[in-house]
Amino acid sequence: MAFEGLTDRLQKAMEKLRRKPKVTEADLRETMREIRLALLEADVNFKVVKDFVKTVREKAAGAEVLKGLNPAQQIVKIVNDELTKLMGEEAVPLNKAPHIPTVIMMVGLQGAGKTTTAGKLALRLKNENHARPMFIAADVYRPAAITQLQQVADQIDVPVFEKGTDVDPVEIVREGMEVAQKNYNDYVIIDTAGRLQIDEQLMDELANIKELVNPNEILLVIDSMTGQNAVNTAQGFDDKLDITGVILTKLDGDTRGGAAMSIRAVTGKPIKFVGEGEKMEDLDVFHPDRMASRILGMGDMMTLIEKAQKNFDEEQAQETMDKMRENTFDYNDFLAQMDQVTKMGPLENIIKMMPGMANNPALKNLNLDPKQFAHIRAIVLSMTPEERENPDIMNPSRRRRLAAGAGRPIVEVNRMIKQFNQMRKMMKQVTNGNFNGMQNMFGGQMPGGKMGQMAMNRMARKMKKDKQKRIKKLRKLRKKK
Numbered sequence: 001m002a003f004e005g006l007t008d009r010l011q012k013a014m015e016k017l018r019r020k021p022k023v024t025e026a027d028l029r030e031t032m033r034e035i036r037l038a039l040l041e042a043d044v045n046f047k048v049v050k051d052f053v054k055t056v057r058e059k060a061a062g063a064e065v066l067k068g069l070n071p072a073q074q075i076v077k078i079v080n081d082e083l084t085k086l087m088g089e090e091a092v093p094l095n096k097a098p099h100i101p102t103v104i105m106m107v108g109l110q111g112a113g114k115t116t117t118a119g120k121l122a123l124r125l126k127n128e129n130h131a132r133p134m135f136i137a138a139d140v141y142r143p144a145a146i147t148q149l150q151q152v153a154d155q156i157d158v159p160v161f162e163k164g165t166d167v168d169p170v171e172i173v174r175e176g177m178e179v180a181q182k183n184y185n186d187y188v189i190i191d192t193a194g195r196l197q198i199d200e201q202l203m204d205e206l207a208n209i210k211e212l213v214n215p216n217e218i219l220l221v222i223d224s225m226t227g228q229n230a231v232n233t234a235q236g237f238d239d240k241l242d243i244t245g246v247i248l249t250k251l252d253g254d255t256r257g258g259a260a261m262s263i264r265a266v267t268g269k270p271i272k273f274v275g276e277g278e279k280m281e282d283l284d285v286f287h288p289d290r291m292a293s294r295i296l297g298m299g300d301m302m303t304l305i306e307k308a309q310k311n312f313d314e315e316q317a318q319e320t321m322d323k324m325r326e327n328t329f330d331y332n333d334f335l336a337q338m339d340q341v342t343k344m345g346p347l348e349n350i351i352k353m354m355p356g357m358a359n360n361p362a363l364k365n366l367n368l369d370p371k372q373f374a375h376i377r378a379i380v381l382s383m384t385p386e387e388r389e390n391p392d393i394m395n396p397s398r399r400r401r402l403a404a405g406a407g408r409p410i411v412e413v414n415r416m417i418k419q420f421n422q423m424r425k426m427m428k429q430v431t432n433g434n435f436n437g438m439q440n441m442f443g444g445q446m447p448g449g450k451m452g453q454m455a456m457n458r459m460a461r462k463m464k465k466d467k468q469k470r471i472k473k474l475r476k477l478r479k480k481k
Contacts, residue, residue: 007295009038010079014296017072025061028075032057035079043227043258048086048265056082076296083292086261091287092270095216095244100186101134103177103213107206107241108221109233110142110194113249117221117275118191119152120283121247125187126156133187136176137162138169138209141193149191155280159183169193170208177213190215198233203240210241217244219272222259224248230259231266238267245272248286260291329424331380331388338373378406379416391420 013034017023032053039049059082060075096102104121108114118135125131135153137160139145146162153160161176173190180188192209195202210218220243222230230248237243246263251274263271271286380388382405387393394402394417403410 006038006042009041010035010296013038014072014076014079017075020072023071023075028057028060031075032060039258039261042261045228045231045258045262045266048262051265052082052086080292080296083261083295084289086265087288087291088264088270088286089288091285092245092272094272097216100184101177101180101188102186102217103188103190103215104217104219105190105192105206105209105213105215106219106221107192107237107243108194109198109223110196112194112221112223113275114194114221115139115145115148115152115191117247117249117273117283118149118189119156119158120275120280121219121273122153122158122187122189123156123280124283126158129186131187132183132185133158133189134176134180134183134185135160136173136180136188136190138172138176138190139193140165140167140169140172145191145193152280159185169205170212173209173212188213198236198240206241219243219245219247220269221247221249222263224251224259224274227258228262231262234263234267234269238269243267243269245270247271247273247275247283249275251276261295264288330391331383331420334420335377335380335388338376375406375408375412376416379403379408379413382406391417391424 013031017027017031020027035056036049036053039052040046044052056075056078059078094102094104106114106118106121122133122135125133135149135158137146137149139149146160146165150160150162161172161179163172163175169192176190177188190209190213192206193202218241220234220237222233224230226233234243234246246267246269248260248263248271251260260271260274263269271288273283274286275283379402382402387398399413399417400410403413406413
């Protein structure tokens with residue numbers, strides 16, 4: 001996942017401050033030095049780093065911070081606020097035409113993931129805006145570019161306008177726009193050609209397409225794994241085309257994150273979306289405040305909640321909560337929950353959105369291999385309906401039969417059953433407002449340290465209040481009857 005190295009370095013720097021009862025000027029200088037090195041190692045633009053560190057130092061050096069209560073926490077807040085400003089402060093929505101169609105030009109170098117990202121964007125528009133998008137295949141140079149776009153379009157059921165590779169791209173776009181207007185497509189996404197590097201021929205062609213259609217959006221797709229080069233690419237495209245926004249791809253890969261933190265400061269253009277996965281659904285709105293929180297290891301609960309809302313059935317979730325509270329949660333429920341969680345994306349990414357979990361030592365030995373889910377599913381599906389509904393009847397002979405049926409070692413079956421029983425016990429405690437089970441799971445320490453403990457305490461109080469409200473509501477209903 002992106003930013004792991006940067007998050008680790010920044011967390012260590014902040015942890016040193018938190019241990020000190022009083023923060024001196026010398027402590028602040030040392031922290032600023034470590035922040036500067038961490039950002040440079042993450043491939044953030046040198047001038048951006050210099051300005052960032054200067055601003056944080058000036059704001060943190062005030063007597064009211066160093067001599068006030070919890071100076072370390074105040075400095076963390078300053079760093080968080082400045083990171084958010086650096087990346088743009090607020091999420092920026094797509095521009096929309098006053099009359100259909102809204103025209104979006106996708107531009108970028110070869111290998112950045114432009115065509116796939118065009119598909120992800122079209123699917124997002126279909127799902128969230130109930131839109132009827134259409135693609136125009138304007139890349140006539142790259143081998144199999146049109147075929148790739150058609151394959152992407154087939155996955156999400158979106159039409160493609162193409163004229164092959166022997167027609168001028170500007171003419172293809174002209175005819176494609178006429179078709180879109182006739183068919184009342186409300187979005188047109190133009191998949192333009194890319195090069196291995198910026199050249200005059202490419203830029204002239206893109207400029208001609210821009211002049212023809214006057215697009216509402218010119219979105220530059222950038223591979224975040226290219227680091228500082230991504231910023232140079234963004235500047236080059238912006239100088240020639242005046243781009244309206246950026247989409248960063250492969251942010252879930254082994255990337256240092258410098259591109260995400262430099263592009264807005266260097267070009268002044270917003271990052272509008274980020275791609276964090278290979279599935280067509282893996283395109284998210286870029287929220288600078290949430291990204292800053294993730295970089296500092298404070299989690300991203302809002303994105304986690306949004307993912308859950310998209311993938312979880314509300315009625316089923318409430319039913320599951322009730323079963324957990326009553327301790328009637330069984331293997332059928334477990335299988336259904338596992339399916340819904342896997343839809344949210346890679347489990348390690350989900351866990352790291354929780355406060356304090358980005359570099360939690362408890363995760364180091366956690367095996368999150370996707371194959372494990374397939375093995376667990378095989379074991380559960382080898383159970384009889386009675387066994388799935390009554391988890392407590394799993395005696396040794398039944399376990400041996402499960403191991404044979406699923407083709408897994410008996411040790412693995414025993415481990416899965418033990419973990420299921422522990423989870424069931426812990427979730428019963430959590431749904432009743434008792435977080436001791438979760439604390440034990442993380443070695444006696446809540447995720448996020450004191451901040452994590454405070455968050456869990458707030459959650460416990462809220463759950464207790466909700467429970468009291470439900471009891472009052474039930475009593476009123478009984479009185480009416």
